[in-house]
Amino acid sequence: MSIAEERLLAFAEEKLVTVPFDVYRYDPARGGQPRYQHYELRLAPHTPVLTGLLRIRDEIDPTLALRYSCRSAICGSCAMLVNSKSRLACKTPVGPEVKEHGRIVIDPMRNQPILRDLVVDQQPFWNRYEQMEPHLILDPKRPMPKDGPTRMSPTEVERFKETPRCISCAACYSACPAVEADPEFPGPMALAKLYRFVVDPRDGATQARLQKIQTNGLWLCLRCHLCTEACPKEVRPSERIRDLKELAVEAQGGTEPGSRHAIGFLKNIESAGTLNELKLVRQTSGLGGLVAALPQGVRMWRKKPEITKSPHPIEGIDEVKKIYEALDGKKKGKE
């Protein structure tokens, strides 16, 4: 029996379970307050949440508005909150959710204005994406050949093997606390896609792209990895953003507080092997920043006098210094 046949058989033998749905309903055209509507279905545990919602719409309540298309995790249309997690409804089975939570609460995605029920206005999300200029800006030194496709080596392609999987579903954007807190942050997908063009050997705008993003939100990523949990295609946006930060540091580090802090931290540890908290503030924010931080610093110093002490170098600091010598060859950025 093939694996597919075995799976089919396993599904066929599944017992149906009662799945309670609480679905967010809101229609601004009709006014009134958002509310949750309760539905119950008998479903096999492997059934995707989307199938459940479509059965609700088709069999119980034709007024439920939701966005979907392919039902196969390809089109990226059906991202929503499933028990508070940003997920593709078509890729999330009902069974584990009912087991963990006893019910399935469905909300529209976060960080985007709600149009109706589960449908959000994705325009802000697309606008941020477009700001990344997500297309090749050809390197004149490496023009497209006239008589055939341009070629990349497997090693070159390897550098951005994850990002082409992205289906722009916005689950990462919905899950991101930086997007929620600061309109300057372009969002995980926009940055992951930017990374893809920065490392594309055919692209000639690498430096300009890095320069632009350094001062436009790159360093607002919190590296909380909530986007990586939400991403249905294993693009791992938080890791692509990390890669982008390291490239930005290499290319033109130290031009704004974010990279200054990363570089400052790197240099901070080199001298004693352990963190000098006070010195780090100066390294990131300069003397002016240190003065600005003074009132808060004094307030904390009263309870925690250690913050002004320089740490003793660790035992084996020479080993640490030698590791720096071996691997921090390119002396990065201006101090």
Place this chain on the structure above:
Amino acid sequence: MKLAYYPGCVAQESGKELDMATRWVCRALGIELVGFPSFSCCGSGFMDEANEVLNVALNARNLAIAEKAGLDLLTICSTCQGMLSLANVRLNDPTVKGRVDAALKPLGIEYRGTAKVKHLLRVLTEDVGLDAIKAKVVRPLSGLKVGAFYGCHLLRPADEMNWESGEEPHAFEDLLAAVGATPVYYRGRVMCCGFPIQFVKPATAERISARQIDDAKAHGADAMATPCPLCHISLDGYQNQAAKAAGHRLDMPVFHLPQVVGLALGATAEELGLPRHMVPTDGALAKIGSKAVA
């Protein structure tokens, strides 16, 4: 139980109370801590952004120190836990491993990849066990509603941290219940505290930490507790700033994880370093009938 104690930078400096509380709790539970004055900083996520391979190499050196002593590492910081674990993960990449080995070999350091990294929360819930802790509780934290605040790097990326769910963990809540407190579930418990951008854009960082504190409060929390001293800096150290960003008072006492356990096991506020907090913990202590701190 004997573990290589990796306190991390903050617990040896501004977050000294975390170190005090950890030592007290480990003593009470019979966990022997072996210190290594040669451990270096984990890089705190910042160094990783400036030079990934250098960061992995420094942590490989840390891991090799514990490996040589035949001990697993005990961390008390979500970020240390995350960075040391990530070093183990990234050393699976042959290119990274090659560069790291080449830097360590001339120093006579070899890391074979066997050192396990465990956060105190995991040691308490899995190795010591909730029943053993329950048996030692002398002052149950009854009536105290506590919002756990995990700290990102303890949980995520979940496939690499290889422990709890990255979005719906429960170990901390289980532990809180075991010491008699009432765990409070709120969305912010798995979110970011804002610390990584405290120096990049303080206003945004403070809005983020205020959001999580408000969320805990809206769900009825009398106090919060965190297994991460960096989260503690944001939630407690900078709470006055967060309150300004939010435009209202927050008044949320924030405990370190071992302080909550220590209180239940009978430690005094002074032994746990509670007077060192920026936000007074008196109100929370009064709820469990403990002596208020000055």
